[in-house]
Amino acid sequence: MTIETGPSSGPSDPSDPSAYAAARAALLDRPGLTGRPRRAALARLTDDWLAGLLAAAGVPSSGASSSGAPSSGVALVAVGGYGRGELSPRSDLDVLLLHDGPIAPELPERIWYPVWDAGAKLDHSVRTPAEARAVAAADLKAQLGLLDARHLAGDGALTAALRSAVLTDWRASAPARLPELRELGRERAERHGELSFLLEPDLKEARGGLRDLVALDAVAATWLADAPRDGLDAAALRLADVRDALHLATGRATERLSLQDQDQVAERLGVLDADTLLRQVYEAARTVAYAGDVTWRAVDRVLAARSGRGRRTGRPVFRFAGAGRGAGAVARGAVARRPLAEGVVEQDGEAVLAQGARPAADPVLPLRAAAAAAQNGLTVSYATVRRLAAECRPLPVPWPDEAREQLVTLLGAGEAAVPVWEALEAEGLITKLLPDWERVRCRPQRNAVHRWTVDRHLVETAVRAASMTRRVARPDLLLVAALLHDIGKGWPGDHSEAGEVIVRDLAVRMGFPAEDTETLAVLVRHHLTLVDTATRRDPDDPATVEAITKAVGTPSELELLHALTEADALATGPAAWSGWRASLVDGLVARAAAQLAGGGAAPEGAAPWARPSAEQERIAVEAARTGGPALSLLARAEGADPGSGPMGVELTLAVPDRPGLLGTVAGVLALHRLTVRSAGLRELDPVGSGPVLLLSWRVAAEFGELPEAARLRADLRRALDGSLDVSRRLAERDAAAPRRRGIPTPPPLVAVAPAVASATATVLEVRAHDAPGLLHRIGRALDGAGVRVRTAHVSTLGAEAVDSFYLTDPAGRPLTAGRAGEVAAAVRAALG
Template sequence: MTTDEGHLAERARLLADPARTGRERRTALARLTDDWLTGLYRTAGAPAGTALVAVGGYGRGELSPRSDLDVLLLHDGPLAPELAERIWYPVWDSGIALDHAVRTPAEARKVAAEDLKAGLGLLDARHLAGDPGLTAELRSQALADWRSAAPARLPELHALGRARAERHGELSFLLEPDLKEARGGLRDLVALDAIAASWLADAPRDGLDAAARTLADVRDALHLTTGRATERLALQDQDQVAEQLGLLDADILLRQVYRAARTVAYASDVTWRAVDRVLAARARRGRRPARLGLPFHGARRAAPPAERRPLAEGVVEQDGEAVLAQAARPATDPVLPLRAAAAAAQAGLTVSYATVRRLAAETAALPVPWPDEARDRLVTLLGAGEACLPVWEALDAEGLITRLLPDWERVRCRPQRNAVHRWTVDRHLIETAVRAAALTRRTSRPDLLLVAALLHDLGKGWPGDHSEAGEVIVRDLAVRMGFDKHDTDTLALLVRHHLTLVDTATRRDPDDPATADLIAKTVGNRTHLELLHALTEADATATGPAAWSSWRASLVDQLVARTAARLAGVPRPPADEPTADQERLAVEAARTGGPALALRAHAEPADGTGAEPVGVELTLAVPDRPGLLGTVAGVLAVHRLTVRKAGLRELDPAGAGPVLLLTWTVAAEYGDVPEAARLRADLRRALDGSLDVARKLAERDAAAPRRPGIRTPPPVVAVAPGAASRSATVLEVRAHDAPGLLHRIGRALDGAGVRVRTAHVSTLGAEAVDAFYLTSEDGRPLEPDRAERVAQAVREALEGR
């Protein structure tokens, strides 16, 4: 066995040893690699005046299983080219990734001055073999260069970090995070070390080393699980990575990763603010020292004392942060953390690191129930909107939030394995409060709106329906916070029913009197309705772009308006009249006996930033006939059109006979939406039987290559309670969206011989949530037994039976 083969065998034994894990294994792997490279250097016959140096991650003395080797061959004079090749080739042959360079000290410093990444790598230079004096001299000069150039290089490093965060997102909120590049990841730890090396500032160290170990351990497990040098913790690998680390499941893994990332991100924020303050102070003084961080000798004017501006009792502003006044006494003022936080947020500031640390260490617990000022300050903090976020993060980092709200710990860093949600549960709650702050003018009780927004998903830390669990939690918490019985009941109602409005608006017929009656009975009065309306919008917009749209907003608005009229005793407004274009299509369909169709581009605010095209609005009028819904949906599926949302209603234009009006928003799976004439022709063929839609779809599915897909829960098909409608049977369908889904549902309903009076179809992320108002041939609601048979038929169609 050659030396290289022996090294690879020893490396494999080390990585397979269950007793060697974590930092111990990374250190052992680095030492094993050191010995191997030192042997290669010596075998190559390196002359005097040369040195082999580890830089970058390898220079820090820890190696992950698939880490690159960053190595510099240093020399102080002419060097034969074949020397480097005799060192590098065995590494290449081993399959281990190598990032190498051959330079003189002067060349290495020049490259570092021009290339920030190379400069950072030299800060971790570590001698491996050869002339140690050469390595020591380079390291000393590189550190001196870094410190002298820090005022220019650190802003550049900060800008790169912000750009990286824009590209890769925040590690602590991503379902598939990049452990290295995302904000709060391993790359930020390198930046913090570089700041410390500049002597300009240092990061808060509490918990930082443990966070670094967690992220590195997870990356090790990811490398061993995948066998690749990947930094992305993909969903399909998370269970195996968790098992590799001895964790119960992937959720526990993600929570550990998120906690570590938040520690790193918060430390980065604190440190960069310190850097900015120091650089700003130096710029004001108009001088640049030769060595940053070192005291100056000789005569100079004393710096003027920092200006302190009062913000609230015991709280002042200093250097752009909220700090405690000299007379503040946290030990005797339990409301001080909330007062400082509210004052900082309202002023657009954050609370200084030293202040938050002192508050966490010295402040006594709030009495139970809370004093009125504590509730008022909490509401003031939440009402600051976006400015609340950095303040909340600072309090959360030091444990002050869980001290105020003990149930917060259950949702802190809790992942939401749902593509619609963009945040962890705790961040979603504070984001909801931020959005609710913009809606407080719509209700007479903005305090209850903001508190309900903050607490509405606390039940997600408990088993069962999170709305029901949340109601119990919030009742207890509201009493603790000092709310009276009436306000406690209101908060409990808002939490229990925070999904009711949007669910009802998208799954029930708004023209059915029972729909508004149901909401009126739920809320009880106009104030509750206003609060629930605002909370619904705040919750949905804080969830993510897929959870809210102008269409959903309009449905909720209509439902709220009708419920408000019902509560006020005003006669119910008539159903929305068809537009002139819809009436024209209905008359044409009744006159010709065939489909009348119109297409137009459809746009709506996709992410709250402006109108973007999201599909094509298809309006279709067809004389009522059996099999219509499944046929039309099948034609759309043949043309690879995805139904984003759909509505179906019956018209009788000028007494010419019933015509079904379908208004759907569709989008092409890829390519463009076909022309209206082509769609109309295929609809005619499908309706007269010359186009077999089901066969077309079956042939296409059979020809399509089979690809592995994600596992999804089985579809749920249920008959809604009788109170959902007095004039029809409501069938609810929840399923993972797929091509032809609506076609399969329609065919099952057609086969069951029921009439679809109205339909409300929506696609939320990757999930379809549909409601169909069904009647028998004589226009009456279905008998219970028949309704269950219809539900079973739809269920079997979706399950492929």
């Protein structure tokens, strides 16, 4: 698109940098000029300015095809992003000064210096055509930039000759260069992640971003393969528009859509809010990423055929046809096909429709093809998915048994199901199957614990559950519950309650019998209950086990909920699951299972607090006999546990009951820059001489380096005997340290749990953004309020602390309602 800027929009004097800067500022502020028209107008303005600089330097312009015009032997060429003719507000200017003979030494300076003086970022080079081709041959990135070469001024024939030569070189070297280009994309994805799942995505470098669009154009330029174009231009436009708005909102040439900038960017684009903006970005990124997957599979087939590794007898030029062109290959000659399922065969490493398949008469075919592909480690071909989406009728309601079985088969394939699911989703087949999926599709989760969008998290949970199907009697219910457990996040209110309503409807739609529908509803409604209860309630309290047995009515439901809980946590992210958290859940499940089975107590050793370990018993006895603290300190590499982090410390401390113990120990750990990942506190009476408090901690080094064990042990002893003022030391350190700029966070929540949470204590729940010394401040507040901490359960999930404290008065009784309110207010005040 060419945009005329008008005679008054460009700089009147090209050699005056301020004139260009003023014209550029006026263009960016022009009302109604946005998006692609603004980028084209900015490129046109810059073209005119640079052409004027070259002319002022004494180099005449000549057309690429003009006859009889004098040749200057010098050309100014835009390459890379600038060469594509669209400039974002803060884009670099990629410019090549091309010459085919000697040039005046001062010529480059007469062009580059005004650009620098205008404040524009310049990526420049001065080369002959032979030098440019040699650099391109040695440097893939340079070659990609030259593929977009565009004449600006000077000798047009020189630019045209270079473009022709570069394209010829690119097509000749494609078999060697395309694998290298693909590897560059993989490296970028490893460094920057997938754009469609990041809360702060890099719009250019992340997988599915603007850089991948450049790669797809480069592949198309080889004439070997082309990307599916449906929706691709719209996706590219959306990403470029967001990038423009980001540049203008920040005033910087940034590509990262940071959390603090998202509201401004959304406002500039006229988008409802930051979540809607992210969802649009994610949708665009998925379109780009899926087009890349399809394209690179086509490249693999073409290159394999050229090298003789393929199974084709003839090699076509791959073009992606519309849905009506059929589902098989477009190759000439014989093609090997292997049957996979009814109406589905394997061809060239993909699942495609058999020649006799009739999608219009077989509504189960999409699920059957998907299940067959996933179970065989394949994906469904692009043409096949397109045809299925266009021709298949909706499934009848309720679903036939085969449809439900095929869905479970697809989910049971684990990791192999992911690319198949993505292919179906790209063409709208998932929403046809599960209409409620649209509300969770590409929905962001503004929670540091979560790695994925809601829909991808559901798929990942099913992937995790697929490895646990041997643990349950009904793996089909586990897999479907895993896929649907967060389906309520697209609706207002508690997503577990909303999800229960939705899953009841979906289960009937899928043809599940009434009993199975009820089980699925229980699993979705209570998918957070086990982990919340295990980490926030006292496992020795009968009310804790009773809460679980009321939620699930049968041992079968309990085992399903147990597996779903673990799958959900593992699919959430590294901060959501650990060996410690797993042991708490396992113990609670064992106790609940024993009660459901009528056996009362859990099997010996089933829960971490059911029976102290030998080491815990040893130090408890030592503390009881000596009257002083007993310590067990173990440095360990946490990588062996699911989702655990760097090298950490396990600390067990036994001390005769005393006020302020929890806050004191937490303060010492904070002094040593140890972050509490989990903690537990309980009372023991190992020798019958009085209660001993047993604290079990798991901590990680804040900056990756553990303190010396001897020094930590000494400081703990000093703090407990009163010779180390932990609070003063922390205050001094905080005063001396520069304040960190933090992100806006919700205020802390301090609440007293309902009395049914425990019959023997008052449960205080604290949820706050994690910070150094947080647990120390809570402990001091509880000590100052004059209450006893009978047990505590402390968890840090990502950047959020979720803690529960079982409190009694000095006589060991639960607090009155008024007293509990006073304690909660004191803790709230301590957290500020």
